[in-house]
Amino acid sequence: MTITHYLNSLNTRFKSGISKEHSYRGDLENLLRELVPQVEITNEPANVTDCGNPDYVITDGKIPIGYIEAKDIGKDLNSKVYKEQFTRYKNALDNLIITDYVWFQFFQHGELVYEIKLADIENGQLTPLPENFQEFENLIANFCSFTGQTIKSAKKLAEMMAAKARLLQNILENATTSDEEMQENTSLQGQYKTFKDILIHDLTPKSFADIYAQTLAYGMFAARLHDPTLEDFSRQEAAELIPKSNPFLRKLFGYVAGFDIDERIKTTVDNLADVFRATNVEELLKNFGKTTQTQDAIIHFYETFLAEYDPKLRKARGVWYTPEPVVKFIVRAVDDVLKTEFDLSQGLADTSKTKIKVNTDVADKRSATGYKQTEKEVHKVQILDPATGTGTFLAEVVNYIYSKKFKAMQGAWSGYVDEHLIPRLNGFELLMASYAMAHLKLDMLLRETGYQGESKKRLNVYLTNSLEEHHKDSGTLFSSWLSTEANEANHIKRDTPVMCVLGNPPYSGESANKGKWIMDLMDDYKKEPGGKEKLKERNPKWINDDYVKFMRYGQHFIEKNGEGVLALINPHGFLDNPTFRGMRWNLLKTYDKIYTIDLHGNSKKKETAPDGGKDENVFDIQQGVSINILVKTGTKKPNELGQVFHYDCYGKREDKYQFLTENNLAKIPFVELPNKAPQYFMVQKDFEAQEKYKKGFSLSNFFKVKNVGIVTSRDGFVIDENKNSLVKRIQSFFQLDKEDFKDI
Numbered sequence: 001m002t003i004t005h006y007l008n009s010l011n012t013r014f015k016s017g018i019s020k021e022h023s024y025r026g027d028l029e030n031l032l033r034e035l036v037p038q039v040e041i042t043n044e045p046a047n048v049t050d051c052g053n054p055d056y057v058i059t060d061g062k063i064p065i066g067y068i069e070a071k072d073i074g075k076d077l078n079s080k081v082y083k084e085q086f087t088r089y090k091n092a093l094d095n096l097i098i099t100d101y102v103w104f105q106f107f108q109h110g111e112l113v114y115e116i117k118l119a120d121i122e123n124g125q126l127t128p129l130p131e132n133f134q135e136f137e138n139l140i141a142n143f144c145s146f147t148g149q150t151i152k153s154a155k156k157l158a159e160m161m162a163a164k165a166r167l168l169q170n171i172l173e174n175a176t177t178s179d180e181e182m183q184e185n186t187s188l189q190g191q192y193k194t195f196k197d198i199l200i201h202d203l204t205p206k207s208f209a210d211i212y213a214q215t216l217a218y219g220m221f222a223a224r225l226h227d228p229t230l231e232d233f234s235r236q237e238a239a240e241l242i243p244k245s246n247p248f249l250r251k252l253f254g255y256v257a258g259f260d261i262d263e264r265i266k267t268t269v270d271n272l273a274d275v276f277r278a279t280n281v282e283e284l285l286k287n288f289g290k291t292t293q294t295q296d297a298i299i300h301f302y303e304t305f306l307a308e309y310d311p312k313l314r315k316a317r318g319v320w321y322t323p324e325p326v327v328k329f330i331v332r333a334v335d336d337v338l339k340t341e342f343d344l345s346q347g348l349a350d351t352s353k354t355k356i357k358v359n360t361d362v363a364d365k366r367s368a369t370g371y372k373q374t375e376k377e378v379h380k381v382q383i384l385d386p387a388t389g390t391g392t393f394l395a396e397v398v399n400y401i402y403s404k405k406f407k408a409m410q411g412a413w414s415g416y417v418d419e420h421l422i423p424r425l426n427g428f429e430l431l432m433a434s435y436a437m438a439h440l441k442l443d444m445l446l447r448e449t450g451y452q453g454e455s456k457k458r459l460n461v462y463l464t465n466s467l468e469e470h471h472k473d474s475g476t477l478f479s480s481w482l483s484t485e486a487n488e489a490n491h492i493k494r495d496t497p498v499m500c501v502l503g504n505p506p507y508s509g510e511s512a513n514k515g516k517w518i519m520d521l522m523d524d525y526k527k528e529p530g531g532k533e534k535l536k537e538r539n540p541k542w543i544n545d546d547y548v549k550f551m552r553y554g555q556h557f558i559e560k561n562g563e564g565v566l567a568l569i570n571p572h573g574f575l576d577n578p579t580f581r582g583m584r585w586n587l588l589k590t591y592d593k594i595y596t597i598d599l600h601g602n603s604k605k606k607e608t609a610p611d612g613g614k615d616e617n618v619f620d621i622q623q624g625v626s627i628n629i630l631v632k633t634g635t636k637k638p639n640e641l642g643q644v645f646h647y648d649c650y651g652k653r654e655d656k657y658q659f660l661t662e663n664n665l666a667k668i669p670f671v672e673l674p675n676k677a678p679q680y681f682m683v684q685k686d687f688e689a690q691e692k693y694k695k696g697f698s699l700s701n702f703f704k705v706k707n708v709g710i711v712t713s714r715d716g717f718v719i720d721e722n723k724n725s726l727v728k729r730i731q732s733f734f735q736l737d738k739e740d741f742k743d744i
Contacts (some may be wrong), residue, residue, distance in 0.1 A: 001030045001033075002131045003118060004133075006028075006178055010024055010027055011108055014126060028068075028101060031288060033700045036144040039060050040058070043059075046154055047153060047156065048064060048156055049067070049093065051089060051093070051152065054068060054069045054093070059240075063278045066150065067096050067150075068097040068098075069086070069097070069098050070100070071100050073101050073102060074121050077098055090107050093106075094108060094110075094148040095108055100126075102117060102118045102126060102224065103114050103118075104139070106143060108146070116132055116135060116139060118133070141211070151278045154287070154301055157275070157281075158627065159308050161217050161272070161305055163309035164275060166310075167268050168213040168216060171264055171265055172188070172213060173205050173263045174446075175188055176189065177205045185453075187260055191513050194484070195208055197454075198486060199465055200430065211433050212408070214309070214432075215249075215433050217305075219249050219278070220235075220438045221281060223276075223410050224241070224663035225281045226241045231276065234273050235253070239257035245439065245457060246436070249433060274547055285301065285501060285638065294535065298441050298444060299441070309370050324567055325660040327392055329664075331393065331566075333664065333665050334500050334565055334567050335503055338381065338500070340666075341633055342563065342633065344380075348500075349404070349630065350379075350380065351379070351416075356375070359371040359372075367381060380497070382426065382498045383425055383426060383502070384426045384427070384502075385503040386429045386503060386505070386550055387505040388461055389429065389503075390438050390442055391441045393502050394461070398445055401516045408571075409696075414451050416451050417453050418454050422460065426492050426498070427462070428462055428464050429464075430464070430465050430466070435463045458537055460492070462492075464486045464489035467517075468515045468517060468518070497560075498561060498568070499561055499563065499564040501557055502566075502567040503568060504568065505549075505568060506547065506550075507623060513549060514544075518549055521553070524552070527586075528581070529585035529664075529677060529678055531585070535582050538708065539708065542573070542579055542580075543583065544708050547573065548580075551570065551587075554568065555630075565629065565630065567627075567628070569628075572596075576679075576681050576683045585641075588644070588680060590632060592633050592635065592636045592642050593643050594628070594631070594682065595629040595631075595647075595667065596627070596667060598626045598648050598649060598710055599617075599649050600615050600648065600649065600650050601624050614652040615650045616652050616656070618656055618657070643672060644672065644675065644682050645671070648669065648684070674710040717731075
């Protein structure tokens with residue numbers, strides 16, 4: 001369609017007297033397609049900006065490059081009627097046309113840069129102005145070649161990031177699987193094997209591709225956030241922009257930016273960079289935080305991204321996002337304990353130091369460690385989140401210290417962060433995408449608080465398996481990067497006198513974390529109270545839940561330090577499950593005081609509030625949870641058992657959040673529980689009723705033969721809603737080879 005044909009079509013409709021604004025939409029779309037065939041024009045797009053929906057969006061490879069808002073022919077584009085809408089668009093959209101189909105105003109960065117008419121309106125019809133046709137074509141070509149930050153919606157960015165990440169995940173999975181089958185020695189295959197050897201031993205090509213794709217997406221997100229030149233961006237530039245506070249991610253992007261990048265992912269990674277080139281991430285996040293009314297815009301955006309990338313993954317990873325009231329309460333509780341139990345008046349902000357002995361590389365047979373030792377001065381209040389996830393707890397520690405101590409003393413903040421905060425904040429994370437997010441969140445938070453310290457100072461959040469003691473270097477370049485991360489983390493595991501362990505560890509039934517080091521530590525929980533006899537349970541597997549391992553892991557640090565506080569939110573089953581009696585006794589032997597706030601919400605037990613009302617979980621999970629603050633001062637006698645203070649918190653989720661927001665440890669009316677053998681329950685029990693019950697006889701004495709009862713297995717295989725489907729499945733089962741049984 002030429003401009004002449006376009007005007008003829010408009011004129012016919014206009015003269016009819018019954019056409020309105022929408023009647024001309026198709027004509028303008030057809031004209032634009034003819035003049036700039038290399039771009040895509042979408043009429044009435046949805047959710048492309050956060051400032052409203054202009055009538056057209058112009059895209060290049062799905063990346064928006066311009067927007068058009070059209071009004072009816074003959075309308076005054078400068079009228080006050082449109083002022084609010086046009087001002088909103090001009091402020092938000094860098095490349096914009098406002099038109100009445102014959103009069104075109106071109107705006108860039110909110111300023112009117114060109115204005116042109118294709119026709120005048122005379123006597124109820126359009127009179128073409130052919131002398132303007134060529135200039136209009138040039139203006140449209142220029143409009144469609146605009147390079148700027150045209151992605152203006154957080155949801156749109158999440159959709160586009162997710163689309164590229166999904167494609168990347170698919171390519172990576174196929175490539176890794178192919179390399180494994182063909183025994184190809186590619187850099188990608190080397191990275192996959194290294195991850196499997198050093199970090200996640202049951203890693204599959206699919207899960208490797210998932211964490212790799214997400215990490216590339218969020219690594220670029222972090223790089224673009226630090227980009228001072230918004231007009232350009234590439235994978236090569238991303239490698240330069242990854243903060244020096246995250247050395248592992250910098251090395252990974254050094255590979256992605258270089259000539260050694262796997263050709264199979266190169267194009268998709270470049271396309272991902274194009275998406276970010278069209279986005280001002282800092283501005284978009286700022287606006288997104290306002291619209292979602294959340295203090296944690298990054299995590300909220302990550303949830304939005306996961307909902308687009310893989311909704312099932314988002315649901316599965318919901319336990320990562322500890323509710324804000326829970327996080328804030330735990331951080332406040334640790335601060336209170338440090339002040340009241342350890343006489344540290346500054347609490348979490350404490351700057352006092354202590355001396356420790358650390359191994360050198362020089363062998364010394366006379367030393368108990370086998371190495372010559374040297375004395376080193378370190379901060380006393382060392383903080384560790386051993387399952388950091390996306391950094392929520394460490395970020396709240398930073399936020400709490402800043403708001404309580406330094407908001408009114410801004411000039412002292414940067415020096416304090418460099419000298420007294422970063423050296424004390426430690427985190428371990430197993431999943432690369434979460435690790436990248438934690439670094440991004442902490443980096444952003446420090447910037448927002450006005451921190452302007454040493455840019456090369458790394459954050460002590462490490463990519464490592466907390467529950468493993470040491471990682472060997474397998475010799476590859478990628479392996480050396482991971483080993484460096486893991487071995488730097490090992491200095492914390494081995495040498496740092498950790499005083500505060502806090503967080504929200506994973507919950508996963510009988511977990512895959514079965515390394516010798518952690519399982520040896522777990523033996524302490526698998527003994528009868530008293531610690532001498534092996535636990536008399538036929539099936540004590542629930543003690544192997546990850547959350548229990550992290551409680552034992554935290555206890556290891558506190559015991560090694562001689563004093564400290566362990567503050568976690570985790571399933572509440574250990575408080576009264578008979579199988580955990582040895583664990584409870586061991587905790588009582590270690591700690592002076594144990595505070596448990598049972599938040600209940602166990603849908604498996606169908607828990608209700610005492611008044612019969614609804615009892616909701618603070619997470620979207622079935623297991624009930626409790627906040628547990630365990631304090632070791634080092635003053636309790638070795639054969640003495642600690643005190644247990646318990647509080648039941650029932651009700652709706654929002655009521656529980658409000659309770660945690662309004663209270664601290666001193667305000668809560670805890671009930672002190674007796675340490676009653678042999679179960680040592682950490683919940684309130686009616687022991688008078690128990691004494692009456694014990695006067696009867698035990699069923700195990702009454703019946704000669706006993707077992708655990710019916711325990712089903714492989715329910716998804718042996719149960720079906722359709723009888724015919726089930727019959728066919730069972731019949732085919734009997735035809736399987738032995739090798740195939742393990743897949744059932």
